[in-house]
Amino acid sequence: MSLSMPTLADATLTLEERVATLTMNRHDVRNALTGTALVDDIVATSNWVNHTDEVSVLVITGAGSAFSAGGNVKDMARRDGDFAGDAAEVAERYRRGIQRMPLALEAVEVPIIAAINGPAIGAGFDLSNMADLRIASRQAKFGETFLNLGIIPGDGGAWFMQRQIGYQRAFELTLSGRVIDAQEALAYGIVLEVVEPDALMTAAMAHAGRIAAQPPKATRLTKRLMKMAPDMELKAFLDVCAVFQGMSHNEPEHLEAVQQMLERMKK
Template identity: 75%
Template sequence: MTNLPQLTDALLTLDERVAVLTLNRHDLRNALTGSHLIDDIVTTAEWVNRCEDVSVLVITGAGSSFSAGGNIRDMAERGGDFAGDVAECADRYRQGIQRIPLALQAVEVPIIAAVNGPAIGAGFDLANMADIRIASDRAKFGETFLNLGIIPGDGGAWLMQRLIGYQRAFELTLTGRVVEASEAKELGIVMDVFPIEELMPEALKLANRMASQPPKATRLTKRLMKMAQRMELKDFLDLCACFQGMCHNEPEHLEAVNRMMAQMAKK
């Protein structure tokens, strides 16, 4: 049996190659700061890369919120992650919340964000770190940093414009307005919206479909998808050739080919 890492403020399960990470600080609306959720998310990301039994990671929230982002009470008191002078505060960001985008960017398996409720500020950015986002009809999204007189300090200005384009991302970031799930779908922030009771079944259906694919090829394919964003075509094709050579020499390739041939023979 695969050993799951010990988490403090989140729950982690693994079933049929699908890991589900549930942010579990409903009392804080799953705020990432002022809790242990940063450590829990980073620990899970590192574990996923080490664990060959995981093919997909689903991230969701317990309670009514996906994540409220930063702990506003700590901001008001200039405490916790927001304490100190300019240099100290900057270092807290680097050693704190900025570890999340770096850790999730490095995750080798598909990440699905099942956004159950409001995803605000850094919570919105957390959802945008996933490869795919689906939402419940109770979800809301807001890049609300400027409303508090701060910037998106966790990479939000980098993430969102790559999802929906500069102009749309600029408008949402500079106005700080909150959008409902239906508008989020229209903007391309989320792929689909479901009633709250259908959200996790739909997320798991999608995750299980991905998890049914050959696991090593799945990890290489995600790596290619990420690297394609920053490589020239010729260099990218060279990399594809190398990865393809690896795939052709994996037992899972021959197993998949034999399954397909057996299915064709039945038709």
């Protein structure tokens, strides 16, 4: 089962050796997620990944100096675009706009790696937290800066970050609105690794390649288990594991992997 690659407006998409790379390409506005088509592009890519068997990993990064600046502050100042209208109109625009992004990314069946090339601010920080793994350039900065603007994390950031680093640290970062550098993000467990800027994509692709080399159907099932586990009781979770394991044992990729293991054991 495969879909043709979507046509994107503000991002580029490539597929090589089972790794899809989505590059946000609105560096003129620091890859802002409002006032651009980037949310549409992310949603379209998420749907394509889930319906394309040739994809085992999705890497998301940004072109230019920023990963993503989040919301367009100039539009906020003008009460324009996504921020126009009364309370009900803005709420509905959020539901039909940026909130489609966390729902789409949370439903992506393959591992997601964020290669964070520069500042990830506000909704851009939240976007990075929607990935499963985060690799950061030393030039990256992170800020849950919504309160600095008198607004709340309307894209689900308060849900994602505390699942990554715990309630207390997420609370402090969100309520202070302070911006941290890549090394502090590494210390908090926000990112897995910090590398020099020119080594970012090499490092991200190394992680992607290791995952993409695994049996693809079992990889998708394993990600589903990892996502389900925190919200399930153990007995119910083990029942799901049993079903998924029964499926895995009956896949050709399992027998191929076993044969490869036996061959390696002979050496």
